Amino acid sequence: MEIMHVVFVLTILCFGLANGQIYDVLKFGAKGDGTTDDSEPKLSATQRPTQLHFQGCSNLQITGITSVNSPKNHISISNCKNVVITKIKLVAPDLSPNTDGVDISGSSNVNIFDTIIGTGDDCVAINTGSINIYITRMFCGPGHGISVGSLGRNGEESEVENVLVTDCTFNKTDNGARIKTWPNGKGYARNIAFKNINLIDTKNPIIINQNYIDKGRILDVEKSAVAISNVTFTDIHGTSQLDEIVKIDCSKVTYCKNIILDQIDITTVNGKKPIVECNNVYGKSSNGNEIDGCFMQQ
Numbered sequence: 536m537e538i539m540h541v542v543f544v545l546t547i548l549c550f551g552l553a554n555g556q557i558y559d560v561l562k563f564g565a566k567g568d569g570t571t572d573d574s575e576p577k578l579s580a581t582q583r584p585t586q587l588h589f590q591g592c593s594n595l596q597i598t599g600i601t602s603v604n605s606p607k608n609h610i611s612i613s614n615c616k617n618v619v620i621t622k623i624k625l626v627a628p629d630l631s632p633n634t635d636g637v638d639i640s641g642s643s644n645v646n647i648f649d650t651i652i653g654t655g656d657d658c659v660a661i662n663t664g665s666i667n668i669y670i671t672r673m674f675c676g677p678g679h680g681i682s683v684g685s686l687g688r689n690g691e692e693s694e695v696e697n698v699l700v701t702d703c704t705f706n707k708t709d710n711g712a713r714i715k716t717w718p719n720g721k722g723y724a725r726n727i728a729f730k731n732i733n734l735i736d737t738k739n740p741i742i743i744n745q746n747y748i749d750k751g752r753i754l755d756v757e758k759s760a761v762a763i764s765n766v767t768f769t770d771i772h773g774t775s776q777l778d779e780i781v782k783i784d785c786s787k788v789t790y791c792k793n794i795i796l797d798q799i800d801i802t803t804v805n806g807k808k809p810i811v812e813c814n815n816v817y818g819k820s821s822n823g824n825e826i827d828g829c830f831m832q833q
């Protein structure tokens with residue numbers, strides 16, 4: 536089967552352009568012949584560009600493309616409204632740094648469905664200013680799963696709300712359903728649900744990390760945090776590569792509130808008893824004692 540390689544690098548600015556306009560990347564100077572537009576391969580991570588960057592677009596549709604080995608993240612959607620992304624395939628080796636599939640920030644009403652993403656970083660990263668994000672029927676792997684964040688870096692105020700991820704498969708990913716925030720941020724991440732998620736040898740299937748920092752940074756004393764509330768994990772099933780199937784490590788300043796763990800049916804690959812680790816979490820579970828022990832007494 537022949538696949539179309541998207542090897543050019545492009546920023547599309549949609550300010551002031553009419554709705555329904557079709558952007559043909561070839562009209563933006565790309566040749567699309569598989570070599571001519573390839574980006575400089577020797578650049579460092581911060582210099583490497585995003586493959587396809589959409590800025591300020593309304594009623595954007597991205598359909599039927601395959602992007603292979605983006606120099607950095609494959610697609611970024613920033614400050615856009617009403618976005619549909621469907622039937623795309625994004626591919627990069629599992630050890631390629633920062634090759635996120637789709638990064639979303641400052642955008643609302645983004646629907647992503649029937650997609651295949653396998654890269655060296657997040658399949659989707661949902662960043663600050665994202666509202667009404669719906670992801671369904673994604674096959675993710677390899678990669679780092681679907682992440683909200685990281686939020687609140689350098690004390691920044693971050694807001695993410697109304698995120699629904701359903702009917703997705705994570706195959707051998709480093710994380711499954713993840714929320715990550717830096718210490719000392721502000722704002723909130725709320726009304727987030729992961730439902731009917733199938734795990735194949737996934738590491739960290741369910742993970743909230745409010746002490747997220749880059750390698751080499753020192754963790755400051757925590758004075759504030761991005762407040763996490765109303766997060767549901769329902770019908771999460773399959774196999775975990777590690778014994779720890781749930782890790783919810785929340786801020787001791789804000790706590791995580793109204794966290795629901797329902798129908799969690801995860802076994803470990805090596806047959807060992809699954810481990811659940813929680814800090815500073817309020818919520819409930821239908822799963823009985825093992826997971827109930829995760830929550831603080833109200």
Ligand SMILES: *[C@@H]1O[C@H](CO)[C@@H](O)[C@H](O)[C@H]1NC(C)=O
Binds near residue numbers: 706707
């Ligand atoms: C999961 O990924 C592995 C490669 O890492 C692949 O061999 C396998 O077929 C995938 N599983 C499914 C169900 O696609």
Ligand SMILES: *[C@@H]1O[C@H](CO)[C@@H](O)[C@H](O)[C@H]1NC(C)=O
Binds near residue numbers: 725726727
């Ligand atoms: C909690 O989040 C769900 C979406 O996951 C939303 O439908 C519901 O209204 C939220 N509840 C509250 C109290 O905000």
